[in-house]
Each structure stands twice: as C-alpha cells, then as structure tokens.
Amino acid sequence: MVLNDTKNKKPNRPVRNNSSPARQSAEPKKPGLEVRATAAKLLAAVVDRKISLDGILDLTHGNPAYKALSDADRALTRAILTTALRHLPRLEAAIASMIDTSLPDGARALHHVLVVAAAQILHLDVPSHAVVDLAVEQANRDPRNRRFAKLVNAVLRRLVREKDEILAATASVSPVPDWFRARLVAAYGEAEAAQIAESQLVPPTIDLTVKADATVWAEKLGGKLLPTGSIRLPSFEGSVTALEGFDRGEWWVQDAAAAIPAKLFGDLKGKRVADLCAAPGGKTAQLISAGAEVTAVEQSPNRLARLKENLSRLGMTAEFMAGDLLTYVPEQKLDGVLLDAPCSSTGTTRRHPDVLWTKSLPDIEKLAALQERMLRHAVTLVKSGGLVVFSNCSLDPIEGEELIDKVLADMPTLSRLPVDPANWPGLEQAVTAKGDFRTTPSMLPSSEGYPGGMDGFFASVLQVR
Template sequence: SDPRTTRFSGLVNGVLRSLARAKDAELAPALAATSEAPQWFAERLTAAYGAEKARAILAAHRHEAPVDFTVKADPALWAERLGGIVLPTGTVRVERLSANVIDLPGFADGAWWVQDTAASLPARLFGDISGKRVADLCAAPGGKTAQLILAGADVTAVDTSKNRLARLKQNLDRLGLTADLVQTDLLDYRPAELFDAVLLDAPCSSTGTVRRHPDVPWTKTMADVEKLAALQRRLLAHAVGFVRPGGRIVFSNCSLDPIEGEELYGA
C-alpha cells in the first residue's frame, strides 16, 4: 500500500461503514433524484419514447443484466445444467453465473455461446435458410454467424478488422463450425456472386447495451450517434446490392435511437 495514504484508512473505512448503514434509507431517494445518464442521452430517450418509457429505460439500467446463452440443441437440458431458464426464443437465461464462462459445463465442448436474446433475433427473421448462401456483414465476434450456420446456410462472414475476424474464427472453431471468412472494408466488398440473404449488423452507438456497458452514454455524444447513423445508411445502401432478386436483407444494430433504426429505414 501507498504509505502516503495509509493514514486515511480509518477515515475511508468509517465513511464506507456509514454508507452501508444508511443504504436502505438513503439509496432510494438518491436514485430518484438522478437519471444516472448524461443530459443528451436522457433527452434523446424522452424524445423517442416519451417521458414515462424513458424513465423506465433509465431505471432498468440500474439492474445488472443476466447472461444469455444460445445453445446448439436441447435448451431445457442446458438450462438445468447452467442453472437458468428457457426463454420463449429458445435462449437459456442465467441470472447469476456459478463460475467463469470458460469454466462452465459445455464451453469446452462447444455446446453453446454467450449471446443476448435480443442479439439472436435478427438471424431468426430469415426463416428457412437451409442450403442457401447467406452473407453476415460486420460479422465479428460471430454469434449471428454461428446461428446462420446452424440453420443450415452456407455462410460468408465479412469484417473489416483482422483481429476481430481472428476472434470470430476462434469462436467458430470452439463450436465446431465453419464459414468463408473475408477481411475487407465493407464499402469495398464486391461479392463474385449474389447472396440469397444478407444480414447487416452495423456499427452503432450501442445505446441498447448500457446495462452491460454503463460507460456508453458517457463516452458518446449525439454527434457520434448522427455520424454512425450516416455510416449505417451508406453500408445498408451498399449491402442491398449483394442480394439476388427475391432475396432478403435484414438490418440490425444495438442502438435505442430511432435515427439508427426506424428513421434510417424510412430515409
């Protein structure tokens, strides 16, 4: 320990003990007095969803998120083994892990991967893709790629980052899955053959992940959201050209802001 601060140990312990004793009485009023969000973020939520829903979203951010697993097969079995429940989507949800993820049963065997249930929904929107050629754009770390492969698709996974693509391959290797991996800037990508389906999970402000990443609204501004929305519009316009006539494209991201979602679709 730093000898210059040792003399303050008694004071710090006293303050912490006082806080612990006063928690029940003081915490609720303190939380009620703050939105626990920067002004720009709170204002955007209110503008998009109304005051009541904005308050509910901010309140939800105060609660630790559970851990969701996408399993290859038999969700009920893995819910029992991992100590969780099966959601209507088939995702296994565990409120509190009993060990580190890599030490949990099934990890080494590639029986499942960690993936928020919301993140698992876009890949399900394609319906039956067995035997079809599907592109997963901005694919790393590969959760959606794995879903598409398990659904029977011939998958091409595209990502601009060499390191992120290496992580994707590592994840697929653990799961015993394979895909055609392409490292390139998406705006420079020109597939030799059109795809039956394309999934674009575009870079975004990540404001839908605050429960797991509470720093997000504090490290971004509205200018960042607008910049990312403009990039998404360019990526989507480019990716549409990868789909054969009669095919399907799904656009997704993890932002709460309509300019990265509904308004982008309508632009």
C-alpha cells in the same frame, strides 16, 4: 467551502497533514489504496476524456496502472467503475447535497475521489470505514486535494450515517445523462423512458445460444428457456467456461436480444448468406447452425482472429473475407445479408455503462450516416427475392426506424417485410406497428429466481424485388 449539514451534526475533527510531500511519497501505500486511486483515474478518463472503458481495461493495450493490479484488485476496480458509471447522476446529487457550494473548477480529481467512494458506500458490499479512510488518504497524498481532506472525511462519514435517507432522496434523479434522457423521452415517452433508465442499473444477465436441443440444455444447465430460444442462467459466481458443454462447443454466450436478427431470415437451409460485420461470431454461428453457407466479412484483423477462434471452438466453418464491407462484392448475388451495423451501443449499457458518458447525439448522427451507407451497399449484394436483415444495439430511432424509413423512401426495389408478432410469443410487444423489432432493457421481467432484462436492439427485415 462549507459542509451542508442540515441535521446539525457535530463537526468531524480535521485530518492532520504534517508530512512533507517527499515523506508522503516514501510512505508505504495502504492496502486497497492503489485500487481506489486507479478507479478514480479511470473514471476521469471515461467521463472527462471520453475514453472507452473496454479500451482502458484491455489487458494487452489498456491502462498500465490497471494492468499492474492483481486479478482480485482488477475485479474490484471494475466493480467500482461500472457501479459509479451506472449511478453517476445520483452519486453526484448525493455529494452535492452535502456541500453548500459547488466544488471549484479545478477540483475534478477530488470529484472523482468522492464519486468512487460514494459508489462503494451506497452500492457495494465494502466496509464503510475502509472506504472513508482510503479516500481521505487519497486526498492527503494528492497535492491538488490535500486541503480538502477534511471535507472528504466529513462528506463520506455523512454518507455512511445517512445511507438510507440519501438513497431515498436521490431515487427521483434520473440515472442517465440529460442528453440521453431527452432522446429516450422523445422516442418512448416519459413512463417508458424512466423504465429503460432504471433497468440499466441492473447488471446484465448471462444468456446462451445453443446449437440444438435448447430445452435439454436448459435443464442440464439449470437455465430458463426464453422467447428468443436463448437459455438464461440464474445468477452465479464463476466462469461460464467451466459449464458443461463449453469445451465441446455446444453453446455460446449471446444476449437474448442479439440472438433475434439471425432468426428473422426464416428457413436458411442451403442458402448463401453473408454476415457483413461478423465478429465476434455469435450471429455467424446462428446462420451456420440454421444451414446457411456463410461468408463472414470483418475489417479488423484482431476481431477476425477472434471470430475464427470462436467458430473453431464451436466446430463450425465459414468463408472468411478480411476487409471493408463497403468494397465487398460476391461473385454471385446472395440469398441474404445480415448487417449488424456498428452503432452507438446505447442498448448495451447494462454491460457497458461507459457508453452514455463517452457518446453524444452528434456521435449517434455520424454513426447513423455510416450505417446508411453500409445498408445501401448491402442491398446491392442480394438477388431479387432475397433478404437483408439490418440490426444494431442502439435505442435511438436515428439509428433504427428513421434510418430504415429514409432508405425505403428512395429505393423502390426495396420493401419492408413485417415481422409477425404471432411468431414471437412472449415478445409481441417488441414488434413495432410497422413490423420492425425493437427491444429495450426493460423487457423480459425477472421471475422464479432468474434476472430480467435484455439488450436494447433494433432489427428490420428488407426484401429486394
């Protein structure tokens, strides 16, 4: 395997490896090495084994190596992983441009070492010399990669030297996997698909939903009032739990797009409503704040406990039902049902960049079939004249527009209640021709020091006749 150095740089000196494996294992680890080794292992788990990043990083049941790190090292590991996953196709293109042949099939561990290092060099504020040194050390300590230590050293040093040129050369590479790009192009066209893909490279915003007096709280918190009624905070370091109003339960963290579905019911005062996939409780809290009598349905015991905890902090109460929503039947039919259905989550990749590497089109199709079953059941819970708001955080029409059209086609007692764009100034573009709501991560541009973007969300309002 030969380094592809088109600029005829002088070759780097090989990294000598005179230690036996036993001696190497006894050597003290360099500071920062465990973070990089953990990041490479976890990247492999996501990309090669399709394991959710949330599961891996869970401090109760997650990866043991990650849990053993200090708080600061866990934060750095998360930053490396999320950056690597957001930029993965471009990082791989940069690495491939420097090697004249592909890495051997058995060199996946080496591939992940290089990607982790490239993510730091090209996108994170980490000293480059330390990144190179630790990556070479990783290679030397792994029997599978030891013979490639010289290659690692040479590739990464070139990345450091030619950072600006490499970033420019790879900017035309789509930052999302091919399967997902094809889905975006089919749904939104080339131009908008490219905008959505690029917008997912930007870290997520912090948006808040308040119980009341959003304008007042925007001023108190130094935030900006959004078209959804949410408050967007400027970029800041620290914990939101330290902000004014958290302890008193005056607000909760909720992406601006996630705040839309509950608002589509209109006036809810005194009405009986069920939230069928209620945890973690942001939408449940909105329904309660709007004056509804809410039944919160949740199948997972752990998520139900979290829901109760969140509502308790907010000083809110609801009727709780533990169990499968497909078997839930209220004593009397309801005025409304909110079904924020489990989905592929492809609209949330700003905060969950692993989704595009752990999901596939067959996964989306299976989830859409489950959503359809849930929706058809939800309709049976609502009395004549009542509303069903169906929503999810997927960007794929299979889980949105196509699903709604399919259900409406053979349920004559159900009709779409079109959303009026005039009621959503600043988000008129999010209302589709048929009257559904469709947000994408490229909406809400940044301005006045506030970051832009929002989750990709779909919502449709259905009325039972």
